[in-house]
Amino acid sequence: MSDGRSPAAVRSDNLLFLTDEQLRQGSEAMFFAYRGFTADPDRILGDMAYGRAHHRAIHFIGGAPGTTVNNLLNILGVTKQSLNRVLRTLIADGLVQSKVGRNDKRERHLYLTEEGRALEQKLSDAQRARLRAAFREAGPEAVAGFRRVLEAMMDPEMRASYTRLRGSGS
Amino acid sequence: MSDGRSPAAVRSDNLLFLTDEQLRQGSEAMFFAYRGFTADPDRILGDMAYGRAHHRAIHFIGGAPGTTVNNLLNILGVTKQSLNRVLRTLIADGLVQSKVGRNDKRERHLYLTEEGRALEQKLSDAQRARLRAAFREAGPEAVAGFRRVLEAMMDPEMRASYTRLRGSGS
DNA sequence: CTTGGAGTGTCAACAAGGCTGACGTACCCT
DNA sequence: AGGGTACGTCAGCCTTGTTGACACTCCAAG
Incomplete structure (x- = not known):
């Protein structure tokens, strides 16, 4: 039920x-x-007019230009309807560009426009500032441990996405 | 170690x-x-019929029995309307009990019922299992670093809540 | 005692962002 | 020619967040 009452639990x-x-x-x-x-x-x-979902989409498109919708779907772990709603507004607003695939014309490859890149920069700058400050404050060994624990906490498939297996354009 | 491309950025x-x-x-x-x-x-x-918001409420009530609504509000960082909706269902379903404060009768002190404690246990068991596995896999020094970085990443007020300043009964 | 304000509950309305189900279109591959 | 894949979209539902407004209880100060 709680801490340290049962010696067996501790052992x-x-x-x-x-x-x-x-x-x-x-x-x-x-x-x-x-x-x-x-x-x-x-x-x-x-x-x-955007929310966290837009941030995520912009972030991962920016990090893997040319990624496909399906790829993004797997990374984000949402339904295509949810993603599409976000993507539609981003494309309509000219932050994201969608190109029909060369090899496989069913696929759409996603890229940030200049405007999209600018927003991505603005958002990640804010986030990175905090992360940088935290990393500095905690020290290098702490950062290494932080990364190790987080990695161990992920679902295995996500660990794969995380480890730079991001899809790229055709 | 560093994959620095831009010397200026690294410097x-x-x-x-x-x-x-x-x-x-x-x-x-x-x-x-x-x-x-x-x-x-x-x-x-x-x-x-519950979601993540219910989990959070149950978690923090379980960890600080007798906490007030206002206290919980500050910890969770949501509006009282949002919290109240969740709390109402939990109370109606008999997972949480709300007692009028002794000293200040305006306040409501929140407690888990037996049933509530059971659900809390079930949820935190699942979460703890993953955390435990991750901590084991990463090792003790990594865990210490993990904690240090996370702590540095919080907003200062939240760091206070985190550091065991949880409100208690009247 | 009156009054102000704090703590709480609640109603209403709305938005973001998840979800399922269903359908259509274009395309690849066998 | 047909089956499966990739994508878009409409429709509807749910949770959970938001604002705004209002009422009630109670404490404390005047």
Whole structure:
């Protein structure tokens, strides 16, 4: 039920001495940190007609120009209807360009326009500033540990996406 | 270690060699890891009539029995209307009990019922299992670094909430 | 006692962003 | 020619966030 009452529970974790309380603190750290992590871009987007979903799309298109819709779908883990709604507005507003594939004409390859790149820059600058400050404050070894834990926390398929297996244009 | 292409960019961060690419990877690690982090409870809640908001409420009430509505509001960072909608269903369903404060009768102190505690247990067990596995895989030093970075990433007020300043009963 | 303000509950309306289901179109491949 | 793939889209539903407005209870100050 709770921390340290049962010697057996502690013993079962004797390698790392992970009490429930420590794990609880880990959960809450994730919650609060993620809030901080998204706070800056959210504030910027709040002033415009866009939301976090647009940010994600712009981010991953910017990071893998020429990626296909299907590819993005897998990375973001949403339905095509959800993604399409976001993509439609971004394309209509001229932030994203969609090109029919050369090899396979069913596919659409996505690129940021100049305007899209500008917004991506603005958003990621805000987010990177916080991340940079946090990394500096915590120190290099802490950053390495941070990365190791986060990686271990992902679903395996996501770990693959994360490890630079991003799809590229045909 | 550093894949610095632009000497100027590297030099500007010479203390830690933080390239934009490293920060980008940090962002994506947060994104994918948070997805993994919430995946298990979300799956459980999806079968019931509850969502992530209910999980959060139950979690923080369970961790600080007797907390007031206002307290919870500050921790969760949502409007009272949003929280109230969630709380109302939890109270109606008998998972949460709301008691009028002794000293200040305007306040409501929130507690989990037996049933509520059971659900909290079920949800946090799933989440803790993933966290535990990740912590084990990454090792103790990595966990310490993980905590340090997350803490540095929070907003200052949230850091206060996180550091066990949770409100308690009247 | 009156009054102001804090803490809370609640109604109404709305928006973002998830979801499912269904359908159409264009295309690739066998 | 037909089946499966990639994509777009319409329609509808849900959760969860938002504002704004209003009422009630109660504490504390005047």
